[in-house]
Every structure is written in structure tokens, then in C-alpha cells.
Amino acid sequence: GQQLNQSPQSMFIQEGEDVSMNCTSSSIFNTWLWYKQEPGEGPVLLIALYKAGELTSNGRLTAQFGITRKDSFLNISASIPSDVGIYFCAGPTGNQFYFGTGTSLTVIP
Amino acid sequence: EAQVTQNPRYLITVTGKKLTVTCSQNMNHEYMSWYRQDPGLGLRQIYYSMNVEVTDKGDVPEGYKVSRKEKRNFPLILESPSPNQTSLYFCASSTGTGGYEQYFGPGTRLTVT
Numbered sequence: 001g002q003q004l005n006q007s008p009q010s011m012f013i014q015e016g017e018d019v020s021m022n023c024t025s026s027s028i029f030n031t032w033l034w035y036k037q038e039p040g041e042g043p044v045l046l047i048a049l050y051k052a053g054e055l056t057s058n059g060r061l062t063a064q065f066g067i068t069r070k071d072s073f074l075n076i077s078a079s080i081p082s083d084v085g086i087y088f089c090a091g092p093t094g095n096q097f098y099f100g101t102g103t104s105l106t107v108i109p
Numbered sequence: 110e111a112q113v114t115q116n117p118r119y120l121i122t123v124t125g126k127k128l129t130v131t132c133s134q135n136m137n138h139e140y141m142s143w144y145r146q147d148p149g150l151g152l153r154q155i156y157y158s159m160n161v162e163v164t165d166k167g168d169v170p171e172g173y174k175v176s177r178k179e180k181r182n183f184p185l186i187l188e189s190p191s192p193n194q195t196s197l198y199f200c201a202s203s204t205g206t207g208g209y210e211q212y213f214g215p216g217t218r219l220t221v222t
Contacts, residue, residue, distance in 0.1 A: 045209075045210045045211065098168070099144070099151040
């Protein structure tokens with residue numbers, strides 16, 4: 001199956017800092033999705049990207065669809081404590097979905 | 110309230126004892142799916158269903174069965190659980206092809222001893 005690798009694996013940041021994380025694949029994706037999983041919950045969709053080069057924002061979150069179609073990036077500006085969680089990239093191939101390995105974010109007040 | 114429900118939320122069982130984890134959604138979604146989440150591996154798709162009576166294998170289907178007799182329900186069956194199936198399981202649903210916003214259930218933590 002497809003492999004989606006995310007980096008960094010974990011981040012510990014001070015409240016107010018900006019965050020950047022990325023996701024790379026060995027194969028091309030035509031859609032990139034970013035999910036957030038809070039402790040004890042299922043993942044929730046944050047942003048969906050449908051076109052190479054696309055840049056989409058959702059509040060303080062901005063995601064980009066890499067032009068090679070093999071990568072995607074997520075930025076969080078001015079982090080706050082409620083940003084804590086695991087962030088996953090994901091992409092569909094046909095009717096199957098593949099998720100990345102996740103980036104765990106800890107925000108220190 | 111639109112939601113995906115899973116039961117049980119926690120389960121401890123022994124090797125070889127058949128079990129079923131139920132999943133139900135109230136959004137009339139065509140697409141339903143099961144994932145397992147393991148540390149460092151992210152979520153991996155076990156099985157998915159495009160509609161009633163249509164199921165397909167995901168990336169890690171070995172040791173699992175599913176059925177889709179009704180649109181709202183998609184149970185996950187472990188006929189003979191083994192310790193390597195100890196994991197956190199999520200059910201999800203979406204509107205189908207092109208509908209990529211999957212709604213996830215709260216998860217079922219399974220321990221097989």
C-alpha cells in the first residue's frame with residue numbers, strides 16, 4: 001500500500017509560536033486531506049486540497065498541495081493550547097484511504 | 110445530532126474468542142470504513158464499503174471480516190482474535206466517492222491477551 005511519511009514525529013512548542021509540518025508520499029495523490037485527532041477522540045477533517053499548488057486556509061491553519069503531488073504542508077500560526085493533538089495527512093487512491101504516521105503537537109502555555 | 114457510534118468503547122478479551130465491534134451512522138452515508146491505529150503507524154484501513162452489500166479490503170484486512178446488510182451499520186468481526194490485533198479501532202463514514210470528509214466514531218480500544 002501507499003506510504004505517507006510525516007515530519008516531524010512530534011513537536012513541543014511555546015504558546016504563540018508558529019508550527020510547520022509536512023507529509024510526503026512515494027506516489028502521486030490527487031487529493032490531500034489534513035485531520036486533527038484530539039486525545040480520546042476520532043480524527044476530524046481540518047482542510048481538504050484538490051489541486052496541485054493549491055493553498056487553503058481555515059482560520060489559523062494553512063495547508064498547501066505540493067506541486068509534485070507527492071507532498072503537502074500544514075502551517076499553524078500563533079499556536080494556542082487547544083491546538084494540542086495529533087495531525088494526520090491523508091489521501092485517497094481510488095476508494096481506499098491512506099493516512100500518514102502523524103505529527104504529535106504539544107503546546108506549552 | 111449527526112454522528113458515528115461504536116460499541117463497545119473498551120474491550121479486553123482472550124485469544125481465539127470471537128468478537129464483534131458495532132458501528133452505526135445516522136447521516137445516510139454510502140461509504141463506511143474501519144481503521145486501526147497503532148503508535149508510529151498512523152491509521153491503516155482494514156475494510157471499506159461503498160454501499161449495502163459492497164465491501165472491499167483495505168490495506169490490512171487479514172484476521173478481520175465485515176458485513177454491510179444495512180446502510181447505517183457496518184460491524185467489524187474478529188473470528189479468532191490474536192494479540193497482534195490489540196489496537197485502537199475507528200469506524201468512519203462519508204458521502205461516498207468524492208465525499209472525502211470522513212466522520213469518525215469515538216474509537217474502540219481492544220486488548221487481546
